[in-house]
């Protein structure tokens with residue numbers, strides 16, 4: 227059944243609502259093509275469009291959440307990262323061999339995720355952003371602790387988890403590696419951004435792709451190891 231856009235999904239933040247409605251349309255287009263038995267090429271085009279739209283929407287949404295210092299920003303970003311990896315893995319596996327993907331499961335998975343994420347996870351940030359949206363951050367009377375303040379708190383909590391690492395790296399890279407280690411040691415949003423940069427989606431191993439896309443893969447292909 228196609229996704230039906232309605233006021234129930236509206237957050238009242240125009241740029242976000244436009245994106246969400248666009249994502250509904252993207253999933254519906256994909257589902258329509260799957261149900262009509264369209265060519266693999268056109269399904270792949272839909273998947274490309276959806277993957278790009280998801281990425282752009284997450285970037286826009288995360289920018290707003292960061293601006294308004296949403297307290298659960300980190301958790302929300304991790305949810306985005308997981309689904310982005312799943313979308314990427316599904317798209318890549320489909321591009322390599324459409325037969326390994328169960329297309330109906332795939333559209334059901336995207337529809338379910340989209341509805342759920344908007345109604346549950348995106349709606350959860352509304353009280354922190356909705357009433358203030360459009361104001362400059364400095365006008366926000368309920369200002370949360372600054373990033374620096376949060377970093378200082380998190381540093382103490384993270385100290386127990388530190389482990390020494392010895393690496394041979396090019397001499398000129400030593401300073402950069404040291405700075406990266408300092409950011410990772412502090413934790414917080416900067417560390418997550420660094421991880422996202424250093425471990426790009428394109429670096430996913432085939433095992434990781436199966437892990438992220440497994441839910442929509444055809445069982446026999448997923449379970450039987452390749453014999454070549």
Ligand SMILES: [Fe+2]
Nearest residue numbers: 287343347348
């Ligand atoms: Fe979100």
Ligand SMILES: [Fe+2]
Nearest residue numbers: 246287344348
């Ligand atoms: Fe969203």
